[in-house]
Amino acid sequence: MIMFLSGGVRSGKSSTAEKWAVQSQKQGGRLLYVACGQRTDEEMDERIWHHQKRRTTSGHRWVTVEKSLDIGEIKVEKADTLLIDCVTTLLAGEYFREDKRADHAGERIVQDILTLAGKAHSVVIVSNELSFEAPASELTAHYMKSLGDIHQQLVQASDRAMLVEHGIPVVKKGVMECGE
Amino acid sequence: MHFVTGGAFNGKKKWVTAFYELERTPHQWHSFYDEKEVPALKEKMVVLEGIERYVRILLEQTESPADARALFQKSLTEWGQADAQVVLIGTDMMKGIVPMNAFDRQFRDAAGWCFQDAAKAADRVDTIWYGIAETLKEEKK
Numbered sequence: 001m002i003m004f005l006s007g008g009v010r011s012g013k014s015s016t017a018e019k020w021a022v023q024s025q026k027q028g029g030r031l032l033y034v035a036c037g038q039r040t041d042e043e044m045d046e047r048i049w050h051h052q053k054r055r056t057t058s059g060h061r062w063v064t065v066e067k068s069l070d071i072g073e074i075k076v077e078k079a080d081t082l083l084i085d086c087v088t089t090l091l092a093g094e095y096f097r098e099d100k101r102a103d104h105a106g107e108r109i110v111q112d113i114l115t116l117a118g119k120a121h122s123v124v125i126v127s128n129e130l131s132f133e134a135p136a137s138e139l140t141a142h143y144m145k146s147l148g149d150i151h152q153q154l155v156q157a158s159d160r161a162m163l164v165e166h167g168i169p170v171v172k173k174g175v176m177e178c179g180e
Numbered sequence: 181m182h183f184v185t186g187g188a189f190n191g192k193k194k195w196v197t198a199f200y201e202l203e204r205t206p207h208q209w210h211s212f213y214d215e216k217e218v219p220a221l222k223e224k225m226v227v228l229e230g231i232e233r234y235v236r237i238l239l240e241q242t243e244s245p246a247d248a249r250a251l252f253q254k255s256l257t258e259w260g261q262a263d264a265q266v267v268l269i270g271t272d273m274m275k276g277i278v279p280m281n282a283f284d285r286q287f288r289d290a291a292g293w294c295f296q297d298a299a300k301a302a303d304r305v306d307t308i309w310y311g312i313a314e315t316l317k318e319e320k321k
Contacts, residue, residue: 133276148189
């Protein structure tokens with residue numbers, strides 16, 4: 001099962017994604033939190049702390065995996081549920097790494113995620129909405145295109161896709177029960 | 181007339197191609213990204229891509245958002261009366277920070293107004309989110 005959700009900054013998408021992951025957790029399976037952000041400064045540490053705190057007080061046991069590149073290499077078991085947070089930080093890592101091509105970053109990410117989804121019980125993927133602004137430069141335009149292409153492919157591969165607006169989930173694909 | 185919009189890189193073109201089965205339907209595809217001029221409509225099925233770019237072209241000519249809009253409305257009337265299924269594809273770029281540059285602000289205003297006019301003139305309006313359409317308007321023919 002692949003679930004995709006996207007939203008603006010601080011739209012409540014991470015908590016919704018965590019809820020989804022917990023609900024689809026299989027008995028005996030682990031809850032894996034794949035943290036893709038790179039610790040670059042104190043502000044980033046603060047963000048990470050905020051997310052960690054929510055998970056430790058959630059009453060569920062999360063195993064955190066910090067990986068911002070080649071996430072397809074993460075060792076998963078058949079019963080595991082993964083929460084990948086998030087595609088934009090993954091793209092930042094894959095796009096600007098020096099040992100591999102930037103224009104293949106999107107393909108690598110989609111491939112890695114589908115590999116994990118093929119091995120695990122379910123995968124919940126979080127991403128950020130693309131901006132509606134005219135891109136400021138060629139680089140921004142290419143970066144936006146990469147992110148848009150990834151989103152299109154993930155939505156197509158997903159069983160459920162939703163857009164979270166101000167904490168309210170808008171279902172775009174698949175069916176959800178009320179209160180889920 | 182059918183107006184298809186949504187953010188950049190959301191799969192609008194792909195959706196239109198699949199929805200109208202364009203791979204096996206004779207059609208005319210005009211992109212305002214490549215051609216500045218409004219084409220003569222030659223087929224029963226016509227797709228006009230890059231409507232926001234067309235608005236930009238009109239704004240460059242008139243240097244006034246209101247005048248650009250008036251010209252755009254004329255085009256809409258022609259397309260609406262044409263003996264063809266006309267599909268307009270336009271990228272929504274109206275949800276960002278106010279641009280620093282005055283022309284960019286005018287462009288955004290003009291595009292916003294023209295998109296409202298396109299939505300009004302169209303009998304069907306869809307917005308595309310990563311390949312999935314949400315129908316905002318659909319009138320019975």
